[in-house]
Amino acid sequence: MSSRMARLGLSTYRLAGTVASPVVGLYLTYRTAKGKEDRARRLERFGYPSANRPQGPLVWFHAASVGETNAVIPLIREIRRRDIHVILTTGTITSARLAAERLGQEAIHQYVPLDLKPSVSRFLDYWQPDCAIIAESEIWPATVLELGRRRIPQILVNARMSDRSFARWRRRQSIAEALFENLALVIAQSDVDAERFRDLGAVPVITSGNLKVDTDAPPYDSAVFARYKKQIGDRKTWAAISTFDGEENAAGIVHRVLKERDRQLTIIVPRHPERSDEIEAALVKQGLKVARRTRDDVLSADVDIFLGDTIGEMGLYLRLTEIAFVGRSLFAEGGQNPLEPAMLGCAILSGGNVQNFREAYQKLARSGSARMVRDTEMLAKGVHYLLTNDEARRNMIEAGVATVHEMRGALSATVKGLEPYINPLTVKARLLPKAAAQV
Known part of the structure; x- marks a missing residue:
């Protein structure tokens, strides 16, 4: 598939997502009835906020589920130590519960918007993140393209590429390149993962090791x-x-x-x-x-x-x-x-x-x-x-x-890789009046 055809295909995907919004809404209703969605916060999946955006720099973290959430919690705390606000999105009820238990008021939690242009645009219009940091292997085309269109840096951390995913992307090389060119940086778990992301068009790519090694031991009663x-x-x-x-x-x-x-x-x-x-x-x-x-x-x-x-x-x-x-x-x-x-x-x-x-x-x-x-x-x-x-x-x-x-060592390597994107936000956050920074 040519580069032009790949871009046309991705544009069609975005348009189809807009048209399919009502149908996806019905599917979400079905998932809610099955207990797989949070009924009280269902509108968050359509990009509607349920919390106030704080003043000052804001980094959007996304972690799909429990494992990814646990992995990025130490990284979120590193960002918060720099006085930068964090919004964390996850996709499951259990990961939302984990975020509430382990992060409390350190980060704002929202459910991730559906990968439909109206939902993603609504989310970005309201939260206006200065940077998007995505854990492991979450590649959602509409989200990636909309972030790219708005020139919001998007970074994959603890990134991995399974054998199956790599084979699937290789069969759609042009589409992969059209998506991955929007990534400002990929911080991969291993040299093998890094090489795979490079093969699919991601630049630059560095290796950090696995963030899950640098997490605290899971708590217990x-x-x-x-x-x-x-x-x-x-x-x-x-x-x-x-x-x-x-x-x-x-x-x-x-x-x-x-x-x-x-x-x-x-x-x-x-x-x-x-x-x-x-x-x-x-x-x-x-x-x-x-x-x-x-x-x-x-x-x-x-x-x-x-x-x-x-x-x-x-x-x-x-x-x-x-x-x-x-x-x-x-x-x-x-x-x-x-x-x-x-x-x-x-x-x-x-x-x-x-x-x-x-x-x-x-x-x-x-x-x-x-x-x-x-x-x-x-x-x-x-x-x-x-x-x-x-x-x-x-x-x-x-x-x-x-x-x-x-x-161990992935956390410090990841923070170092993020410095070009985080340091300017740290300066901006610390120049804010204290009252505004704490809102």
Whole structure:
């Protein structure tokens, strides 16, 4: 496809988005009825504000979901220390809740406007951001083009490009170039990611490392932790976290295979807690007794599975064990972030489908802190080995903590890359009268 045709295609996309607004509105109503949209704040998705814009420089951060939100929180705090206001948009109810809990008044939260020209224009007309900082891999054509048209610098941070996304963009090279030329800067997680963005037309591109390594350990309620530790007593534990369809069933099979020998408690934390009813039903069908966090069930000696069916409590679940299988890797593809369990002192097991976190897994595997399994049988053997071999488990844990420590530095590298865009805003913010700056 030629460059001219690509631009024509993107213009058509913008026009189609304007025409499709009423239909998209109906779809949003459907999502609201399903509990996937915040009913009280639904108009934010059409670009209508629900908060006042403060006076002075404003940076717009966008993070799609919980993982991306956690990753950019330290960066948001760095920007706020420079007296620059921040608006953070996210796309999910759970990430909105996380932003409220962890940032409070440090940032204004809004739901991200739909990628339709009327919604994006309405959002930008009101908030008038001086800069847009987007986390990881969120590329929305109408938003990118409208920011470009207004000459608002837009920067990708902690940027990654999965194998699947790269292949998809390569098939539409001209469209990719027409979009990515609007990016003022890409700060990539790894050299591989950086090279892929360059191949697709992004300039300039630098590498920072993964911001998720520089985040604080996920918080937890110490009173709840103490209560569960007392209930668990001297039982051994292992966890299957961020699991996708099929992996909870595999964890149940592993539990049944090991139960007689290891008398363990299995903790399962699904990536999508809304699936918890069907997960529980499937585990009960295997003959297993399930306790659920949302029911505040007691972890009595006859409980087989502790189902962590809440959002934002990974810090609790990981502190209850020293062995973590990280999901979306055995039957689903892409993998999930292994850095949190490594940071919190867990020996890591994973399936082989970890393309989205390849570099992190490579470093953890090289240090001996992560092991890959092919199937459910191999997972059961790995869990049993770590449950019964204290020295091996301890060695993996220590290697993981050391590896995460060595990987730190992405935050300072990202801040340095942002300086040409942030420093002028800092000067402008600090020249404002104090009363105006605090509005």
